[in-house]
Amino acid sequence: MTQPRKHPSSGLLLSRFVVSLKLSLGLSCLGWLGALPVQAAVEMRVAVVERLDRVSVGSSTPAIVKNTAGQGIGQIPQGRSVVVTVAGGTLRLADWQGQAFWVEPANGGHVFINNTWYRGRVLVMPVEGKVTAINWVDLEAYLYSVLGAEMPASWPQEALKAQAVAARSYALYQRDRGAANAFDVGSTTAHQVYKGLASEAPSTVAAVNATRGQVLTYGGRVIEAVFHASSGGRTENVEDVWQKPVPYLRSVPDFDQDAPVYRWSETFSTSQFEQRVRGVGRLRAVSIERVTPQGRVVSLRLQGTQGTRTLSGTELRQALGLRSTLFSISLQGDTIRVDGRGFGHGLGMSQWGARGLALQGYSYAQILAHYYLGAVLSQIQVAGL
DSSP, X not given: OOOOOSSOOSOBOTTTEEEEEEEEOOTTOOOOOOOOOOOSOOEEEEEEEEEESEEEEEESSOEEEEOTTSOEEEEEOTTOEEEEEEETTEEEXXXXXXXXXXXXXXXXXXXXXXXEEESSEEEEXXXXXXXXXXXXXXXXXXXXXXXXXXXXXXXXXHHHHHHHHHHHHHHHHHHHHTXXXXXXEESSTTSOOOOGGGGOOHHHHHHHHHTTTEEEEETTEEOOOOEESBOSSBOOOHHHHSSSOOTTOOOOBOOOTTOTTSSEEEEEEHHXXXXXXXXXXXXXXXXXXXXXXXXXXXXXEEEETTEEEEEEHHHHHHHHTOSOSOEEEEEETTEEEEEXXXXXXXXXXXXXXXXXXXXXXXXXXXXXXXXXXXXXXXXXXXXXX
């Protein structure tokens, strides 16, 4: 699920895409009014493994190995893999050495990267003296996997469709921002989870295909359609969690009451707490200094036997492995109890809330309208990419 970024901006410039605006969303809207076909494929560059000492790559069909000039220099046999290493900034792939290599499966085959199968092709390159493998994959095929990794494939199709549009919008937003980088997104929760063929399912493929090319825009720009698992009852205004206000990321009621993480609690012994939160010693008192309007902890003060320390809610969440910053803390003898709600940063679409609305009969367009205020469901026609 998408993790917070400190400076979200307004979206993707139309110089990259011709966007046909089709439907201004609202909870009373009837749904998608029609779509224009995508004119050309868009490839995402996904870093599936980063900065490793060695990476295995292979293919389900014979694969062509190319150098950085695009020249074929060899072939990897069908069903075989080779190990890629790096030394002195130079890659070694089997018997070949160079600055980077392409591995391109023939005849629609799939590429193998460290025990996982992916669609598309792979570029291996050195980054900071280690090996990074970047999967170049068609946007829609990329989403087949993202959906299954981010949302249970058994969930209602309207929730999956809403996730597909949000994930497509987020991916294109990041693609534009990262145009000068070696890759657009990673494969973990720092961006969107991507597990290749392993997380695809008929239902995720159907949801992506049903919404092909559809994105959310605001003011003619593709939005940063962030999402999270569960808000714990109400989402947040973006400026209360990050720093910059964005008109489409506003606080709205959530419909996530069925989420197993709607309410949660964690307990820690004083010694466990001391090991995870340094510089305080044995905790004696906790004072929450500032919260968001929805109750998420912005900052708190910890007093212990070794001193006092002020932390952000995010810092304590990371140190203790909490599900969100919507929590309270109480000291109970030698035990520290944390009671909280929700999972994630609380911005944009709540995945459990999308499920709840879908079960009530709302369409994916209505779900998106609820969580991204003022956004417009739009159809992209790729131009000049």
